[in-house]
Amino acid sequence: MKTIEIKGASRTEFGKKGTNAVRRAGNVPCVIYGGGDTVHFAVPATEFKQLIYTPHSYIIEFDIDGKKEKAVMREVQFHPVSGDVLHVDFFRVDEKKPVAVDLPVVLTGNSEGVKQGGKLALSKRKLRVSALVKDLPDTVEVDVTELGLGKSIFVGDLNIPGLEILTPATTAICAVRMTRAARGAQAAAAAAK
Secondary structure, eight states: OOEEEEEEEEOOOOHHHHHHHHHHTTEEEEEEESSSOOEEEEEEGGGGHHHHSSSOOOEEEEEETTEEEEEEEEEEEEOTTTOOEEEEEEEEOOTTSOEEEEEEEEEESOOHHHHTTOEEEEOOSEEEEEEOGGGOOSSEEEEOTTOOTTOEEEGGGOOOTTOEEOSOTTOEEEEEEOOHHHHHHHHHHHHHO
16 A cells, blocks of 8 residues: 655644644644554644545655654544645554555446446445555455446445455445437337347
């Protein structure tokens, strides 16, 4: 899985006053929890552009005042009006324990249904999976080659070794939808018989 490095500075003042001071300085208050002491720190707001506004998922390697931490992003709070990042929660990663992350879905292959005039629609962009850090891929690849017209692929249809998929099995990932042209061609073929 891809990693990204971010430098931060530990925080000593908490509460509304301390948090507002951090934000005025152009930083975002953050916290790392799980598997040890909770660490409160601040990171420049510009560091989050490459982490939040991307379809990819990352393992983040933090350097907080010289102390190294590895974590995954758990929750981001945005300002309701401006859309600025207000606070970010991270969960500490242990190399020996499975970690749950959202991985982007990538469709591969040329669907049979699309060849017949259908339209491929992706309905689930990310899947929640659990695995050891060393076994986590960058993406979840879904082969749509055999997907016919009017058919769907569900999470329960996937079998990826080394990954436990936490997204419910009944969740549709993608489907080939009927288009007007495909319906017309089907009707013409039925009338010709």
